[in-house]
Amino acid sequence: MTVPGQIDPPPRLLMGPGPISAYPSVLRAMSAPLVGQYDPFMTATMSETQELYRQVWGTRNDATLLVDGTSRAGIEAALVSLIRPGDRVLVPVFGRFGHLLAEIAERALAEVHTIEVEWGQVFPVSVVRAAIERVKPHVVALVQGDTSTTMLQPLDEIGEICRAHGALFYTDATASLGGNPFEMDAWGLDAATAGLQKCLGGPSGSAPLSLSERAVEVVRSRARIEAGIREDGDPDAADFIRSNYFDLGMILDYWGPRRLNHHTEATSMLYGARECARLLLEEGRDAVIARHRLHGDAMLAGVRGLGLTVFGDVAHKMTNVVAVEIPAAVPGDAARTAMLERFGIEIGTSFGPLHGRVWRIGTMGYNARADAVLQTLAALEQVLRRFGASVPVGGGVDAAEDVYAAATRAASQPAEDATAG
């Protein structure tokens, strides 16, 4: 094998369900020089990043940190740390990632109970309440936004029900965090995890996580400190967590004031994760959500303007991704390939029952921008027509531009009123 040259990726506009194109300043942060694991700058940066993510999550939880791995690593860390073998776990499944939560809970030897709705729908609170009353779970594990269907499960009333029934409430907010409302404390969540590669606008590889005090108590009750660094008086529970890497008690001791060595923190990913949160808070949490809503609405109007049918319950769609049914006459994968190869724009298909049936088009993070939306709609119009679909000329871009124009008018309205007054 000849040694290849330096990495030189092709230019891509990533408008799928994620990963998406990272914010340029996140990529720049990734290339900042490394410092040592216990350098005062490193520990200060870890603490600062925790504080930034508390604001992103809407929480005062001390136990707010990053798990070094992809969003799936965050999920597993939360579940294996909270679930004791034999615990009852309720997983309401409304898409592929609900199945994933059930699968991870099964591997943690939970007694897993699932309820399901048809893909494209979310659960009414009453259905979740009835299941909690029936199953009496130790843990309720519920995805907030399932990219496989684009649905956003309302969570705001479920925390109270969990608390009333003694269940811990966990959510996977990978696909939704940053682009949709999220209130860790107000919604009564005990554990939440995410990734950077969706609305947070970074690369996959770091998983923000937050735990309530109730959750920390469960984790602490299962503490086990490894032999090589254990000191007299350190706890060693028989009911230990069956993973070292995902033992959140040890990870908390590393991020906390004791700074007890666990893994070697992934410094470049920390820099990237910090910049994702910093950008979000600099723009403003509500402003970022509003931006996702605006460009998501423009994309939604645009795909409808192209004559495409939107999949699922649009009233419960995430702001940041839309699923459209692939027109019967159009070869879905060939059209996606044409989008990628001829226009450098990536859109996605889906999993399981939706594979080949829908495309998923995202507008998230850095790519929740008008030019990205309009380029995608213009290219999609061309590709649909080339593959034989009948498409209104300019129908996508015009519909999106109407959304932008209406938003501009609405934004200028209060100022005019003030002038008139």
Added chain:
Amino acid sequence: MTVPGQIDPPPRLLMGPGPISAYPSVLRAMSAPLVGQYDPFMTATMSETQELYRQVWGTRNDATLLVDGTSRAGIEAALVSLIRPGDRVLVPVFGRFGHLLAEIAERALAEVHTIEVEWGQVFPVSVVRAAIERVKPHVVALVQGDTSTTMLQPLDEIGEICRAHGALFYTDATASLGGNPFEMDAWGLDAATAGLQKCLGGPSGSAPLSLSERAVEVVRSRARIEAGIREDGDPDAADFIRSNYFDLGMILDYWGPRRLNHHTEATSMLYGARECARLLLEEGRDAVIARHRLHGDAMLAGVRGLGLTVFGDVAHKMTNVVAVEIPAAVPGDAARTAMLERFGIEIGTSFGPLHGRVWRIGTMGYNARADAVLQTLAALEQVLRRFGASVPVGGGVDAAEDVYAAATRAASQPAEDATAG
């Protein structure tokens, strides 16, 4: 909280036991634009990176890939995928990271047997052989280079013994790979894992891993495919791996031709890991090891030239790190702090019995360079003297320069002979 500015780390020369300063081109690679998860460029880059790491490991193992997490994630992935609950695992412990292997194996519910030597020593092959004969382990888990003591365990004769006794042979090469000889296939290893943050010269957060065909058979026999993407005919073993994230069978299916979705590959870490391997192979695997040996020898001579006593069995020291006893009169942590705060140079202390007793000084990856060695020795001389130690003037730098001069003479010798002939 006021939103802070962009990340701006202080300049540091990282001369501890790792993490160390990354190669500049690795940091540049980290900031390359992202592409989609199934973009042809992405899958080609994954395959290319596998081939690069086959050469780094010295293997033809098809099952050569990256685990998305720190080096500890690689260790856990290998052990939980290979160890069935109740399996006998033999861990010869010669430092802190041997204890870590035992700890991770215990969490995987192995029947763990350890043997130990005093810190600063390695095991004679005969001792390992006797333990294998006695324990009859399913898996032998043995660190190659334990940074806690700087020792390098010879592995070349142990694979054959393992094979003769039906044991799988795993090693953790995190601290050693790239700076010391490593021959996966020739040494009969079944599993090996590493990290980027030592001799490979990258950031923590990606764990290169390789599995022999025997190891893959064990992993495959425990296959379980998650419900959300399972198809008819897919296997579902009762004896499944108790982790989804670290299920190497699923990770292999994601890196292999089937490209079955598992996690979302950490693209920036992939770019960084690729560049680490690319740089190593461009310079040449043997040349990189020779460079680590040269600068490690210079540092070894230098610390002795400063009158410091080297810890442990120097004949079995890794090339890339040296442990020195902290002089009785010198406050070890205050001196390290002075090195960091006044000179911007980081050196390390150690764990457990060696904490506060030794400093560990590394010369690895990008920092296996003469200027880094000489700056460190010059600064250490100043700091030792400031804290009251009696130090030969210029003794460290002079001794290191002697090593470099001898190496230059040796390198020019063949050319002179040729001229004479």
